[in-house]
Every structure is written in structure tokens, then in C-alpha cells.
Amino acid sequence: MINLTIDNQQIEAEEGKTLLAAATLAGIDIPTLCYHPAVPSAGACRICVVEITGGGQPGLVPACAYPVQEGLEIQTESERVVASRRMTLALMLARSPGATIIQEMAQEYGAEPVPMDKGDDDCIMCGLCVRVCQDVIGQSAVCFEGRGHERKITTPYDKQSEVCLGCGACAFICPTGAIDPADYCPHPLETIPNDFNCGLDTRTPIHIPFPQAVPNKPLIDRENCIHFITGGCEACKQICPADAIDFDMTDEYVTEKVGAIVVATGYELFNPDVYAEYGYGRYPDVVTSIEFERMVSASGPTTGELVRPSTGKPPKTVVFLQCIGSRREQGGLPYCSKICCMYTAKHAILYKHKVHDGQAFVFYMDVRSGGKNYEQFVRRVIKEQMATYLRGRVAKIFPSDGKLIVRGADTLSGTQVEIAAEMVVLAPAMVPAAGIRNLAQTLRIGYDEHGFLLEAHPKLRPVETNTAGVFLAGACHSPKDIPDSVAQASAAASKVLGLISHQTLTREPTIGIVDEETCNACFECEGACAYGAIGPKELKDRKGEVTAVVAYINEGLCQGCGACAVTCRSKSIEVQGYRDDQLFAAINATGR
Numbered sequence: 001m002i003n004l005t006i007d008n009q010q011i012e013a014e015e016g017k018t019l020l021a022a023a024t025l026a027g028i029d030i031p032t033l034c035y036h037p038a039v040p041s042a043g044a045c046r047i048c049v050v051e052i053t054g055g056g057q058p059g060l061v062p063a064c065a066y067p068v069q070e071g072l073e074i075q076t077e078s079e080r081v082v083a084s085r086r087m088t089l090a091l092m093l094a095r096s097p098g099a100t101i102i103q104e105m106a107q108e109y110g111a112e113p114v115p116m117d118k119g120d121d122d123c124i125m126c127g128l129c130v131r132v133c134q135d136v137i138g139q140s141a142v143c144f145e146g147r148g149h150e151r152k153i154t155t156p157y158d159k160q161s162e163v164c165l166g167c168g169a170c171a172f173i174c175p176t177g178a179i180d181p182a183d184y185c186p187h188p189l190e191t192i193p194n195d196f197n198c199g200l201d202t203r204t205p206i207h208i209p210f211p212q213a214v215p216n217k218p219l220i221d222r223e224n225c226i227h228f229i230t231g232g233c234e235a236c237k238q239i240c241p242a243d244a245i246d247f248d249m250t251d252e253y254v255t256e257k258v259g260a261i262v263v264a265t266g267y268e269l270f271n272p273d274v275y276a277e278y279g280y281g282r283y284p285d286v287v288t289s290i291e292f293e294r295m296v297s298a299s300g301p302t303t304g305e306l307v308r309p310s311t312g313k314p315p316k317t318v319v320f321l322q323c324i325g326s327r328r329e330q331g332g333l334p335y336c337s338k339i340c341c342m343y344t345a346k347h348a349i350l351y352k353h354k355v356h357d358g359q360a361f362v363f364y365m366d367v368r369s370g371g372k373n374y375e376q377f378v379r380r381v382i383k384e385q386m387a388t389y390l391r392g393r394v395a396k397i398f399p400s401d402g403k404l405i406v407r408g409a410d411t412l413s414g415t416q417v418e419i420a421a422e423m424v425v426l427a428p429a430m431v432p433a434a435g436i437r438n439l440a441q442t443l444r445i446g447y448d449e450h451g452f453l454l455e456a457h458p459k460l461r462p463v464e465t466n467t468a469g470v471f472l473a474g475a476c477h478s479p480k481d482i483p484d485s486v487a488q489a490s491a492a493a494s495k496v497l498g499l500i501s502h503q504t505l506t507r508e509p510t511i512g513i514v515d516e517e518t519c520n521a522c523f524e525c526e527g528a529c530a531y532g533a534i535g536p537k538e539l540k541d542r543k544g545e546v547t548a549v550v551a552y553i554n555e556g557l558c559q560g561c562g563a564c565a566v567t568c569r570s571k572s573i574e575v576q577g578y579r580d581d582q583l584f585a586a587i588n589a590t591g592r
């Protein structure tokens with residue numbers, strides 16, 4: 001370790017570290033422009049100069065490039081340092097008067113532009129873009145060209161460069177925002193839509209999927225990561241203080257043996273672009289409710305500011321359309337999605353909170369507000385937020401004069417209405433998550449014609465399925481709001497605890513029994529059992545020699561469905577409690 005003093009503070013630093021790294025670790029702030037921890041330092045801009053006042057050759061040195069040395073005494077804000085930064089900034093201000101960061105730093109250090117020809121761009125010639133492209137990305141698509149006043153950043157021969165990947169690293173790292181890779185790149189720039197924000201903004205290849213993700217850790221998207229494309233970059237690895245980046249990690253399948261499974265696969269939204277009359281996908285100001293939700297969220301693409309995608313300005317009139325795909329026997333889904341009435345009311349309130357002088361209209365079929373305080377909430381939206389509720393469907397949306405004309409029916413007044421809206425929010429139906437049918441078949445549980453999973457009994461066993469040990473929670477079972485999903489999930493968790501907190505498994509006695517004397521081991525029953533409960537069993541004599549093989553029913557797996565009993569041609573299987581003689585006795589007793 002190296003001992004030195006920075007601003008009269010005793011500091012220990014690892015050998016090979018720069019003065020900037022040592023000062024940063026000690027909480028001492030030194031301004032920088034041409035420095036980035038992932039890019040080799042060049043000491044080009046000289047904003048980070050500090051003064052060596054003892055322990056070495058006195059003078060000004062760039063902190064980002066000068067290594068720590070034993071016994072050095074450093075001042076980071078001495079008169080000489082401040083004067084040097086002021087002069088540097090005065091030159092930069094003269095060259096790039098429009099660069100905001102330079103204006104701010106110049107003001108802080110009291111720098112005035114020196115008299116010289118004004119530059120016409122914001123580039124301060126720090127070369128960070130050239131270094132990141134060459135040393136980190138490994139492409140060398142941009143370079144310096146010319147001398148003196150003519151010096152500029154460009155591509156070889158001033159032509160768009162085929163080697164430019166369009167990764168945007170240069171634009172990302174440029175301290176003044178002076179560079180636009182589109183000038184250099186002959187192909188479209190790489191932008192990765194941010195799925196969590198419904199593609200309304202972009203993300204980087206290394207990213208945390210969404211705020212509050214569990215685990216709240218970044219992941220690398222291999223398809224877009226420069227390292228996996230070119231073998232270069234590794235910028236994240238260089239700057240990660242925890243040394244946590246491992247490019248060799250691969251996806252793995254994990255196998256666990258469990259006693260119970262809770263299926264909570266959630267839902268997706270019906271795709272509203274099947275209804276051409278609403279113009280979703282054609283008109284940028286027609287959005288879905290989930291897109292609206294992200295727009296008004298503080299962690300959303302506009303950090304909570306509600307703006308029209310087409311103009312970037314707040315919408316003064318918003319029309320909300322409920323039941324998009326729901327309750328539609330023809331060309332849609334027959335069921336009610338249950339949550340849309342209430343979240344539309346919430347959206348109308350949020351809209352009024354964001355745009356105080358805005359007007360909200362809601363087209364509805366019925367307002368289904370069956371929940372604690374739900375009806376009062378909707379009344380509040382109508383009375384206090386002055387949202388206009390219109391009962392009827394919308395027939396057509398079309399653009400006119402920069403607005404969207406929403407033409408629909410108001411069935412209560414029996415009139416046709418037209419509203420000139422600046423944004424339209426569709427509330428699409430809830431549908432089960434993709435792949436739910438495959439999962440259901442794997443778990444051997446039932447599902448309805450829409451793909452929602454079936455409970456064992458709608459009243460008596462609403463969270464259990466026909467397969468013992470598999471439970472349901474949330475919208476995989478049916479459209480549900482958050483309180484209902486939480487209630488069902490709590491019930492499922494209690495059922496699981498009831499199962500695994502006992503030493504022995506108790507279960508219903510209605511299971512299949514094999515008559516070993518008559519079973520002829522054809523094993524047709526094995527294929528008929530949907531629960532995989534039937535297998536072979538060897539019968540042995542006293543000497544331990546196998547005398548016969550018969551079917552065996554695993555009592556833990558058998559669900560008592562009786563499929564095996566009706567399949568067995570030798571009538572060797574019966575379901576306990578449902579033997580033929582018992583059923584006939586029951587029928588006879590009923591007929592008396």
C-alpha cells in the first residue's frame with residue numbers, strides 16, 4: 001500500500017492506482033471531463049489537475065493519469081489548481097460556447113471565454129469517444145483529423161464507417177453530448193426496446209429488468225452485448241467494484257424435488273390491434289392501459305410526466321375505452337376481465353392529477369365495481385374529477401387535425417357522440433400467460449377453453465387442482481385484481497403449509513385398488529392414468545422368487561378419477577367407495 005496526503009488527509013492507496021482513484025476512494029471530489037473508469041486515461045482535458053506540494057517534483061499533474069507515490073502531498077483546490085482549471089475552461093468555452101457542462105463549470109470557476117474564433121460545435125477534443133471506440137469497443141470507427149483550428153472528430157476519410165457498430169458508446173460517454181453516431185454509422189443505430197416499459201423507451205444490454213426486481217441485480221442480454229458480438233468491450237467488468245461480472249456464466253436448468261407447487265403464472269393482455277377500428281399500432285396516441293400505467297409511473301419512460309407519444313406534449317383530452325376484447329362473444333372473449341373498470345377509474349384520477357385542466361371520457365359497457373369501497377371510488381372519479389362516463393361502444397377512431405376523433409354511441413341518451421381526443425387508452429382483456437396450456441399438461445391439471453387453469457371445486461376447493469399438491473394463485477386461474485390474487489395466494493400458501501407441516505400424508509380414501517388375483521398385467525390402465533399413478537408390481541413367493549407381475553396403484557398419486565377402472569377389461573380395478581355393488585345399492589336405495 002502507498003501512503004500519501006491529499007488535502008491534508010492521510011490516505012492509503014493500492015500501488016498502481018491514480019491520484020483520482022485514491023481521492024475518490026477517500027471521498028475527495030476532483031472534476032473530470034475526459035475521464036471514464038472503463039477507458040484508459042489520456043490526461044487530455046487537464047480539468048482534473050492537482051498540485052504536488054511535497055514528496056515529489058512540485059507542479060500540476062492530471063489526477064486521472066498520475067500514479068500514487070509514497071509520501072506525495074497533494075492539494076486539489078490550491079490557487080494554482082483553480083487558476084489552471086479557469087484557463088482551461090476559458091479556452092473550452094471559447095471553442096464550444098454551447099456546451100452546457102462547460103458553461104456550468106466555467107461559471108463555477110469564474111472563467112470567461114478567451115478571445116479566439118468561436119467553435120461551431122460542442123466538441124472539446126477530449127478524445128474520449130476515440131478511446132472508447134478503439135480501446136473498449138475495439139472498432140476504431142472514429143478518429144481525430146486535421147491540426148489546430150481544423151482539428152475535429154470524424155471517421156477515416158470523413159465517410160460513414162462500415163466498422164461502426166452503431167452501439168452508441170461514443171455518444172454515451174461524450175461529456176458534452178457533441179457526438180451523434182448516426183453521422184458515422186451506415187446502418188441503423190442499435191436500440192434495445194425496454195420491455196418493462198412496453199418498448200416506450202430503450203435499455204442497455206446490461207440492465208436491471210425493472211425496479212424492485214427480485215433479485216435486484218443486473219443481467220446481460222447476450223444478443224445485444226458488444227462483448228458477445230465482437231469479443232471486446234468488457235467495460236462493465238472493468239468498472240464493477242465487486243468484480244461480479246462473469247461472461248462465462250451460462251443459463252442452467254435447476255431440478256428440485258418438491259412436495260407442493262403453487263402455479264402463479266399471471267396474465268397477459270389481449271392484443272388490441274385485431275380491432276382495426278381502434279387504430280392501435282397505427283396511431284401513436286392510441287395506447288393500452290399498461291402503456292398508460294408506465295407513462296404515469298415515476299419509474300416509467302417519461303419519469304411520470306404524461307405526454308402524447310406523437311407530440312411530447314400533455315394530452316388535454318383523453319378517452320378511455322373499456323372492454324377491449326372482453327365481453328365480446330363475436331371476435332373477442334366472452335368473459336369479463338374484472339379489473340378494467342377499476343383501473344380505468346384509477347387512470348382517470350391519475351390523468352387529472354397529471355393534467356389538471358384535462359378532460360377524461362370513459363366509454364363503458366357496465367361499471368362493475370363489486371369490491372370494498374369500489375363503488376365509492378368510481379363515484380369520486382365522476383363527481384370530483386369530473387370524468388364523463390358514456391355507456392356504449394366506440395365504432396371508429398380516426399385522425400383529424402392532429403387529434404383523434406373517437407366516434408361512438410351513448411346508449412343512455414340514444415345518440416352518437418364524437419370526441420376530439422389527444423390520447424386514447426384501451427383497456428384490453430386479460431388472457432392467461434403464454435405457454436399456460438403446456439404447463440397445465442405437464443402438471444396434469446385442467447384448463448378451460450380460454451386457457452385459465454381449473455380449480456378442483458369452485459366452492460369447496462377453489463385453490464386446489466385435481467392433481468394433489470398443485471395449487472393455484474392469481475390470474476392464471478381467472479381474471480383477478482390484486483386483493484383477490486393476494487387472498488388466493490395466501491390460501492394456497494396455507495394449503496401448502498398444511499401439507500408439508502405433517503410427518504404423514506392424509507388424503508381422501510377414494511382411490512383405485514387392484515385385485516392382484518385377477519389382474520392379467522396388460523397394463524392398459526397405466527396408459528389411461530393421467531396422474532402417472534400406475535406401475536408394475538412383482539408378486540413373490542416365500543422363497544422370494546417372482547411369481548407374477550401385476551398393476552400397482554401409488555396411493556399418494558392416485559386421484560380416484562376411475563379412468564383405470566373403466567379401462568380394465570378383466571375388471572380388476574375398482575375405486576374404493578365406488579365399487580359396482582356399492583353404486584347399485586345406492587341406485588336401488590334412491591329408487592325405493
Ligand code: SF4
Binds near residue numbers: 123126127176
Ligand atoms: S465528441 Fe465528445 S468525447 Fe469525442 S472528443 Fe469531442 S467532446 Fe470528447
Ligand code: SF4
Binds near residue numbers: 139185
Ligand atoms: S457508435 Fe460507432 S463510432 Fe461510436 S463507439 Fe460505437 S462503433 Fe465507435
Ligand code: FES
Binds near residue numbers: 033044045046062065
Ligand atoms: S479528466 Fe483528467 S485530464 Fe481530462
